[in-house]
Amino acid sequence: MDLFQRFALGEIDAFETLVRQFQGDVYAWIVRIVRDPGIAEDLTVETLWRIYRARHQFRTDGNFAAWARRIATNLAIDHLRRKRPEQSLLREPAGPLPPDQLLQRETQEKIQQAFRRLPVKLQAAATLALVEERPYDEIADALGTSVGAVKLRVFRAVRILRKQLNRLGVRP
């Protein structure tokens, strides 16, 4: 009996082996979406727990990594939906900034602000496709949709961002 079959039957040793093998991948995927290491760790634990709870639904001939990524994506998107962070993702400067850097920082904060206002599904697709430059088929698999739908979400995100940035007086 192989590892996946033993996991599907609920063997905790098999699950431990899978956790140690895939926890890094699951974490990396989640942190790319939520962009906070602490939250990403918590969500990774939750994802792995849910994977164990849903072990009966796993097709042992299927792709475990892709299945795990899909569960992780749903959790990460739920997190973004529940908690839209208002604080800046940029580090606080140690001292006063010169005018040009101050202007640059303000622009970056406006771009972040506009990005955080995107609908979460568009935000997730845009983060993975544009910021992280992940392959479209991988994103589509994780979002449980088609490559075409992901591309359309990215385009919608770009269109909305462009409008919001114009409104904020920012030209990227």
Next chain:
Amino acid sequence: MTEHEMFEHGMTDGLTDEVRQIREALQQSLPPVNTELRRDLWPAVLRKLDARPARVPWYDWALIGLSASVFLFFPQLILVFAYHL
């Protein structure tokens, strides 16, 4: 250009200027994240598995409630039920 045309032209034949500009702006504005996991999460997963026993789903409670009601109003069915056990 409609969204569909943008999709057709932009995403099949390479990035449009608009997408490229927004991508660069986002990459500069969103700080890069370290994707390396800093610690082993297995102990935390194990604690969570131990801490959260499987909950009885709502439909099981509904079935128990329904059975209890049936036996309360038709107690003679307990004998029929016991016979089939």
